[in-house]
Every structure is written in C-alpha cells, then in structure tokens.
Amino acid sequence: MSLPPAFLDELRARVPLAPVVGRRVKLTRAGREWKGCCPFHNEKTPSFYVNDDKGFYHCFGCGAHGDVIRFLTEQEGMGFIDAVKQLAAQAGMEVPSESPEARARAEVADTLQSLAGRAAEWFQAQLRSTAGAEARAYLDRRGVSATMIKDFALGFSPESRTALKTALKDAGEDKLVEAGLLGRSDDGQTYDRFRGRLMFPIRDRRGRVVGFGGRALGDIQPKYLNSADGPLFDKGRLLYNLDRAGPVAHKSGRLVVVEGYMDVIGVAQAGIAELVAPLGTAMTETQLALAWRQVDEPILCFDGDGAGQRAALRACLRALPLLAPGKSLRIATLPPGEDPDDLVKRGGAPAFEVVLDAALPLSEYLWRSETEGQDTATPERRAAVRQRLKAHADAIADPSVRALYAADFNARFDALYFARPERPPRQAFVRGARYVAPLAGASPALRSRGPGARTASGEVTALLAGLLTHPGLADRHGEALAALPMSDPRQAELRDAILSALALSPDLESDALNADLVRRGVGGLADATLKSNRLRFSFTRRDAAADATARDFGMMVDTIAARTRIELELETATARFRSSLEDSDFERQQALLAERVEIDSAMMRLAESLRDD
Known part of the structure; x- marks a missing residue:
C-alpha cells in the first residue's frame, strides 16, 4: 500500500517521538533533547538521543537512526502499514485508502477480526466454566500456571456443534464462516469448527486475534486443528506469539523458532520469552521473512526425533534461496525424544540455554547433514555427497553468499576426502600469457588484508x-x-x-x-x-x-x-x-x-x- 508523502509528513509532525520511545526506553531531559540507554544494543552509559523538534532518534554507540515510524518497525517488529495505522489512530488521523476496493477489504478484515476477538473471550469463559474442567485438568498435568493461561489467553471449545454459533448469532452465519469459526457441510448446514478442544488464540503482529489453534483433548483426529484459511487467517503468513516475542527478540538479539504452542508456553513459563512457532506446517518463506525482521540469525529448535529434524532440514533448504549478507539461520538440536517443554521441566531455563548456545550455523548444519553417517567408500558415493553440497550452494540467490558457501563446501570436502602428504606449495604458473594467483593461498595483498583493505x-x-x-x-x-x-x-x-x-x-x-x-x-x-x-x-x-x-x-x-x-x-x-x-x-x-x-x-x-x- 502506497501512502501520500504529505500524509506521512503530517503524521510524523502530529505524533511526538519521545512518548513513543519512552514506552520502551527510560528517557531523561538533556537540554532540548532526551537521552537514554539505546534499545538497539546493550549499553550502560546512555548514548541514545531523541530530538522531538526534528523528529528523529540517534544512537552514537551503534548508529541506529530513524523517525517515529521506523522506531515501531525496528524496535517492536511491526510492519510499516501496521505502524502507520497505530500512529494514525493515536493522532486521530484516517489512513488514506488506495481505492474503494481496498477500503472494502479493510472493513471486512476489521469486522472479522472483531468476531475473532469476541470468540477468544467466549472460549476463555468456557475454560473457566464447568464444561472446561477436562481442559483445566490437562493444563494442570502439563504444569501450565494460571499466569500463563491468562497471558496466552487460553480457552476451551465445548463438545457442541452449535454452542459458539449460538453465542455469536448476531454476527450472522456467513460472517462466522468467513472468520474461520464455523464450517459448512455439503448440504449447506453450518457447525462449530472447534469442538472439545483446548484453544490457542493466534494473533497478528499488532496483537489482534486473527485465528485459533485447537488441541484435541480426547481421541480425536486431527490432534491439532487451525482456523480455516480465509480473508482473516493465513497460517503460512503468521507465527504464533510473534506479537509478544518480537519486542523481546529485538532487545535480546535472539529469536527461537520451536514446533508447537505448548513449547512456546512451557519455555516462556521458565523465563525465556523470545519464542515463536509455525502453525503446524513447515516454515514458509513468509514466516522466515517475519523472523528475519526481528533478528539476523533466528534459531530453529525443533524436536530431537526424526520428524523434528526433518522439519528443521526442510526449513533450512527453504531458507537457502533467501540468504543474504548477514541474514542466516542457526539450528539447535534437542536431546533425542525431548521437546523444549520437556527439557525445561527437567532442567529449567539453563538446560534450554545450553541447547541454544550449541546451535550450529546453517552452513555447518548442512555440511554435517550431508557428510555424517554417510557411506563414502567409493568415488561414486563421494561424488553424490559433493553434488548435494553443490546443489545447496547453487540454491542461494545472492551471488556473494553463494560463492562463499561453494568455496567453503569445496575446501572442506577436499580436506576430508583428498588429504595428501605435506609437499612444497605450488608456485604461480602461466597459461599462455595469463597470470594465476598462487594455489597455496591468496595473493599476498589479499592474504595479508581483509576484503576492502586495498582502499587507499x-x-x-x-x-x-x-x-x-x-x-x-x-x-x-x-x-x-x-x-x-x-x-x-x-x-x-x-x-x-x-x-x-x-x-x-x-x-x-x-x-x-x-x-x-x-x-x-x-x-x-x-x-x-x-x-x-x-x-x-x-x-x-x-x-x-x-x-x-x-x-x-x-x-x-x-x-x-x-x-x-x-x-x-x-x-x-x-x-x-x-x-x-x-x-x-x-x-x-x-x-x-x-x-x-x-x-x-x-x-x-x-x-x-x-x-x-
């Protein structure tokens, strides 16, 4: 959505920067400015300044610089349009719509979001009622505290085909179907989509409920059920708990991606808040982009069983075309048979921190996945390993990252499979009239200086x-x-x-x-x-x-x-x-x-x- 520059200028002029920054940073007066400790890097001596007159912030320590919109996108992980809408609401301004069609879509989304919010409150009330006894017992067995139940707004959907439909009947069945709360059978009859399930509200980056995940409490398949994809909910474009984890991740510099809702809640209860989860599917390109908006190297921490490791590898392969300088992944491997929730129950936050500290860079993880435990007794099998490594490098779109991955894989492959006795380094040689840099190492200028060191x-x-x-x-x-x-x-x-x-x-x-x-x-x-x-x-x-x-x-x-x-x-x-x-x-x-x-x-x-x- 493209917004008129005049509107953005007026928005920046109407919304003072210091109060917005002050929600996250303790500011004190410094002449005509405000100063405090920078929220973008850890520091003890304040070097972060906010100038309301000119409408920008600047950190003399790390160089962070921007206006009120950028502060929300960079510090709180909000999208540009979401940040603009929040500030416009604060300033009493209406965000211009591109067209009548765009306005209509926005009105539909607002209506459906309101219904999802009402449904979330209703599910929470059901969890507290007599009907929610089984769900409360399940949460008690899992060790989920009352504080976590409240913080994550957990709820319960009764075993009924019409309970929610009746509770929200004023909205109309068609709207409830569009919001993903009701299903429709082949004969046109509607029914509650979620029945007899523990309910997990799923929020967008602005903290608005847009859908649900429901866990079966009895012998019901599927075990987990999400809201149906529609105008409000798209499971491939959301990360569970991103609205809560994003600001924490910005401050800590760490975002951890785990598999399930209960993993997020269990680890949060142990004191580690910067966790998110995909919604029961493999990580999508959009979800990877959401994670990269928060930190440069998110940590994937999937279950230690075969299914979890296959999910981690699929996410890594999906990330390869998207890698860019500074943007990558790290992969943490859990002990076999344990998930994050089990681990923190056994050893608390320190046990989980040990796993995260041992996370492997993406290149190392791919190298090990292709070389460890492989039968490479014949040249053909070694060639197959090399071909798979080459395919991983070739999948990277960015030319500089692709070249460095290829060079790293080639050097490690040769060192592993073609180690030779020590011999004098090969000298530079000439093919026709062409010069080749020494094969024993880079040219002296490059060997003694890092990239760009030739800058005179x-x-x-x-x-x-x-x-x-x-x-x-x-x-x-x-x-x-x-x-x-x-x-x-x-x-x-x-x-x-x-x-x-x-x-x-x-x-x-x-x-x-x-x-x-x-x-x-x-x-x-x-x-x-x-x-x-x-x-x-x-x-x-x-x-x-x-x-x-x-x-x-x-x-x-x-x-x-x-x-x-x-x-x-x-x-x-x-x-x-x-x-x-x-x-x-x-x-x-x-x-x-x-x-x-x-x-x-x-x-x-x-x-x-x-x-x-």
Whole structure:
C-alpha cells in the first residue's frame, strides 16, 4: 500500500517521538533533547538521543537512526502499514485508502477480526466454566500456571456443534464462516469448527486475534486443528506469539523458532520469552521473512526425533534461496525424544540455554547433514555427497553468499576426502600469457588484508578532508561512505564521529563540525587529516562550487566502493579455483583480475581529472 508523502509528513509532525520511545526506553531531559540507554544494543552509559523538534532518534554507540515510524518497525517488529495505522489512530488521523476496493477489504478484515476477538473471550469463559474442567485438568498435568493461561489467553471449545454459533448469532452465519469459526457441510448446514478442544488464540503482529489453534483433548483426529484459511487467517503468513516475542527478540538479539504452542508456553513459563512457532506446517518463506525482521540469525529448535529434524532440514533448504549478507539461520538440536517443554521441566531455563548456545550455523548444519553417517567408500558415493553440497550452494540467490558457501563446501570436502602428504606449495604458473594467483593461498595483498583493505588510505584521507570542509556532502553520500571498509582504524573512527555528529545536527557548517569533533575527542584526528591530505581535489577546497564538490565526491566514493567489491569477489574466486582447478573458475578469477586492473586505472584517471592543478 502506497501512502501520500504529505500524509506521512503530517503524521510524523502530529505524533511526538519521545512518548513513543519512552514506552520502551527510560528517557531523561538533556537540554532540548532526551537521552537514554539505546534499545538497539546493550549499553550502560546512555548514548541514545531523541530530538522531538526534528523528529528523529540517534544512537552514537551503534548508529541506529530513524523517525517515529521506523522506531515501531525496528524496535517492536511491526510492519510499516501496521505502524502507520497505530500512529494514525493515536493522532486521530484516517489512513488514506488506495481505492474503494481496498477500503472494502479493510472493513471486512476489521469486522472479522472483531468476531475473532469476541470468540477468544467466549472460549476463555468456557475454560473457566464447568464444561472446561477436562481442559483445566490437562493444563494442570502439563504444569501450565494460571499466569500463563491468562497471558496466552487460553480457552476451551465445548463438545457442541452449535454452542459458539449460538453465542455469536448476531454476527450472522456467513460472517462466522468467513472468520474461520464455523464450517459448512455439503448440504449447506453450518457447525462449530472447534469442538472439545483446548484453544490457542493466534494473533497478528499488532496483537489482534486473527485465528485459533485447537488441541484435541480426547481421541480425536486431527490432534491439532487451525482456523480455516480465509480473508482473516493465513497460517503460512503468521507465527504464533510473534506479537509478544518480537519486542523481546529485538532487545535480546535472539529469536527461537520451536514446533508447537505448548513449547512456546512451557519455555516462556521458565523465563525465556523470545519464542515463536509455525502453525503446524513447515516454515514458509513468509514466516522466515517475519523472523528475519526481528533478528539476523533466528534459531530453529525443533524436536530431537526424526520428524523434528526433518522439519528443521526442510526449513533450512527453504531458507537457502533467501540468504543474504548477514541474514542466516542457526539450528539447535534437542536431546533425542525431548521437546523444549520437556527439557525445561527437567532442567529449567539453563538446560534450554545450553541447547541454544550449541546451535550450529546453517552452513555447518548442512555440511554435517550431508557428510555424517554417510557411506563414502567409493568415488561414486563421494561424488553424490559433493553434488548435494553443490546443489545447496547453487540454491542461494545472492551471488556473494553463494560463492562463499561453494568455496567453503569445496575446501572442506577436499580436506576430508583428498588429504595428501605435506609437499612444497605450488608456485604461480602461466597459461599462455595469463597470470594465476598462487594455489597455496591468496595473493599476498589479499592474504595479508581483509576484503576492502586495498582502499587507499590517501584517497580516504581526501574524502574525510572533503567531508570536514563541506559537511553537507553527508546528506547525499554519507550512507555510501559509512559502508566503506577502512583498514586504518583511526580513519574509521573519524568517519564514524563525523557522520554521528551530522546525523544529530545535519545543518552543522565546517567550523561548528570541527568544534563538535573536539568535544567528541577526535579533534586531533580531524586536524591531522586536514594537514596530511596531499590529494588536492575540488571537494577539499573551501571555495569550490557546490555542484562540482558533490559530483566529484560521489564519483570518488563510488569508485572506491567498486574496487572494494572486486577485492572481495577476487578473494572468493581465487579460493574457489584453488579448490576446484576447473576452467570456469580459472576464467572467473582472470576476469576479476582484469577488472581490478581496470578499476585501478580508472581510479588513477579519476584522481588526475579531479586533482586541483
């Protein structure tokens, strides 16, 4: 849904940021601003500031920055539209609808959600009644406390085909069917969908009831039954308990995915709150995306039996095409025959923490699943293992992650199956007139430096000098400059201090910026940078035209970023060729070597064209 920029601007203007942030962060006055401990990373000394006048927050510790909408999406895990709707309701504003059809769909959803909420309250009342005695006895046997029953709004559906239909008869049978609360037989008769079951309300990210899961108490199949998919409920697009676990996960940096409702509740009762569960199905791409909105590496912790481990592997394979830099999974394996609820009953939260601490990275889990316990006595069987590993790597869409997985699998495969006696390292050789990096390791430049370390410190010095001279350059190019790896930690420290200062006070001029840096303890670095800069580009001169400085500064940042990317890809390609000795990998390495030569030449030409004579 696309919203008019004017509406969003008005919303930000009407809703003060500090009260919203203050619901999660203890803020104190600091002049015209508020300060507190950052909710995005653990800290003891406050470095998180909220500026109501300008409508943004900023952390000088981790760099978190945004407005009131972003705070709700990043800190509370809400979707953009959900955050806008919540703020609009607070401000007394109506969210514009895209069309009459969209408005009609929203009205239907609101009506159905209201019915689901009423049903949840009715189910809770039934659990407390005489009819709910068997369900209460079951919860007592499972050790579920009264507090958990209340917190998770557990309920009971009586063994009746018409009890709920009668209780909500004013809504009309058609609406109750649409809400997934009634079923309809072939002859058109309606009946209560849930009968004789312990009821688990399922909420969306905003905490609204949108469906139910029902567990049979007697010998009824299926054991678990969900609301029917419809306009309100889609089991593949929801995670049980995400509304409660999401804010906790944002703060702790950990989200754990378990199999069932009772696992979530049992572990929460032991004191670990950041758990969610899929709704009786394998993890879907949408559910993975929901988990990644909360943390970068969710932990899958499925049951230790064969079915649980197969479910974990299916989730891993489904995640492969979606992997991106920094976004992955970890997999925790429970003791055989135990689920999370059993484990915490036996050993409490510490026993579960031990399992989580031993969680494997996704790449390690896939490697073990394909190599441990496999019969690899023949070349054909080893080839099959290698083919499966290659298929896993090939499934990854992101080229950099795919290349690194392939290189890792190839190197480990060769080390496991083709270990050879020690011998002198093979030297670089020539095929025709083509150069190949040494097979015993990466080229000296790459071996001694991490990716991006070839970024020339002199050029970075010029960029920093330009930023000190023309702070306004950060408006357009600050994000790209922040992403540049810097091999000199002093340059990185100065760069971060400059961008932090300008994030808090975007209108600082050069002299004011330098004074601010002195207060931050990096004034000496700033002075040394200005004095040591020997590359006289247009953006390092105070009297240069604004258009020229912005254009030339951007060209320099983009060129350095391109060279950083090539260095990373060349390191990966060299490792891959060293493992495979395949012509295709050789050709890729050669192409990247040529590209690096070209980018170095382009950098020299750019420097010459920008240098002030």
